[in-house]
Amino acid sequence: MKNSLQFCFVNLFSIALSNSIAKKKEKLQVIDAQKRTIGHIKIPNVRNAQIEKRVLKGKKEINPSGTITITIMTNMAVSRIKREFKQVMRSEEIAQCAIKIELVNDNWTEFRGEIVGPPGTPYEGGTFILEIKVPETYPFNPPKIRFATRIWHPNISSVTGAICLDILNDNWAAAMTLRTVLLSLQALLAAAEPDDPQDAVVAYQYRDKPQLFEITARHWSNVYAGGPHKYPECDEKIQCLRDMGANEHDARVALSKENWDLEKASEGLFS
Numbered sequence: 701m702k703n704s705l706q707f708c709f710v711n712l713f714s715i716a717l718s719n720s721i722a723k724k725k726e727k728l729q730v731i732d733a734q735k736r737t738i739g740h741i742k743i744p745n746v747r748n749a750q751i752e753k754r755v756l757k758g759k760k761e762i763n764p765s766g767t768i769t770i771t772i773m774t775n776m777a778v779s780r781i782k783r784e785f786k787q788v789m790r791s792e793e794i795a796q797c798a799i800k801i802e803l804v805n806d807n808w809t810e811f812r813g814e815i816v817g818p819p820g821t822p823y824e825g826g827t828f829i830l831e832i833k834v835p836e837t838y839p840f841n842p843p844k845i846r847f848a849t850r851i852w853h854p855n856i857s858s859v860t861g862a863i864c865l866d867i868l869n870d871n872w873a874a875a876m877t878l879r880t881v882l883l884s885l886q887a888l889l890a891a892a893e894p895d896d897p898q899d900a901v902v903a904y905q906y907r908d909k910p911q912l913f914e915i916t917a918r919h920w921s922n923v924y925a926g927g928p929h930k931y932p933e934c935d936e937k938i939q940c941l942r943d944m945g946a947n948e949h950d951a952r953v954a955l956s957k958e959n960w961d962l963e964k965a966s967e968g969l970f971s
Contacts, residue, residue: 777838777839778808780839781834781878782808784877784878784879785801785803785811788801788877788878788879788882789801791879793879793882793883797816798815798816798886799814799815799816799879799882799883799886800813800814800815801882808834809833810831810833810834811833812830812831812832813830813831813832813845813878814827814828814829815828815885815886815889816828816886817921817925817927818886818887818890820890821890822913822921822927822929823851823853823917823921824921824927825921825928825929826849826921826925827849828849829847829848830845830846830847830848830882830885831847831848832844832845832878832881833845839874841872842868842881843878843881845868845885846862846863848861849861849924849925850923850949851921852913852916852917852920852921852956853888853899853902854893854898854906855893855896855897855899856898856899857898857899858899858901858902858920858956859899862898863885863888863898864893864896864898865884865888868881892906894906905959912960915931915934915960916956919931919934919952920956934952934955934960937955937960937962937965938951938955940966941955941962941965941966944966944970946969950969951965954966954968
């Protein structure tokens with residue numbers, strides 16, 4: 701009987717100790733999550749959730765199962781982005797109208813950027829719009845950026861506007877800012893890297909047919925970014941393809957890829 705009681709006591713003590721350890725572990729995980737700049741809280745089968753006062757902004761999504769997923773951005777991240785936003789707004793480049801940034805939503809996660817094409821490049825005189833999305837892990841990971849304005853450049857996709865730039869990938873550092881990124885993108889327009897392309901077709905033309913690249917890039921800048929250089933011959937060939945049933949942008953893309961060879965472009969579109 702005595703042994704049986706001892707055995708029960710040991711079991712109860714073991715269970716209590718296990719529960720205590722589990723609770724402490726859970727508490728440590730919560731504390732660790734709170735130290736991060738961003739956290740995800742999933743609250744099942746409820747319609748409302750209260751976020752602590754120290755969390756400034758949040759996005760709430762309800763999936764079909766009724767689970768609410770709340771993505772929160774803490775003081776640290778929001779303060780950092782607000783400070784960077786003010787830095788850009790007060791910068792010399794803003795005063796010179798070389799770069800611009802606007803807030804898209806009140807969560808401080810989406811921005812609309814603008815850069816002016818650098819002098820002496822095919823993009824001179826054009827204004828290029830950027831979509832900027834700040835990730836939940838910022839500033840430890842780079843913002844996600846794409847060109848909303850169509851552009852003909854080796855390191856920028858002529859289809860999606862995706863950008864191949866090292867600081868937006870592996871070479872990002874937490875010390876970098878939105879201003880740094882905007883100026884780096886402007887510099888990219890002046891110094892393409894055809895050996896590390898985002899758009900292989902454009903990179904080929906840039907390396908092997910530089911005069912045609914210059915014409916094509918200037919033409920795209922004029923049409924899509926308001927650049928000053930017009931090429932009537934390009935417009936005439938585009939109109940020929942439009943008369944055959946192609947829409948304007950598809951005709952421009954086909955001709956640009958075929959180095960403005962009308963016969964090859966028409967074969968590519970209609971064969």
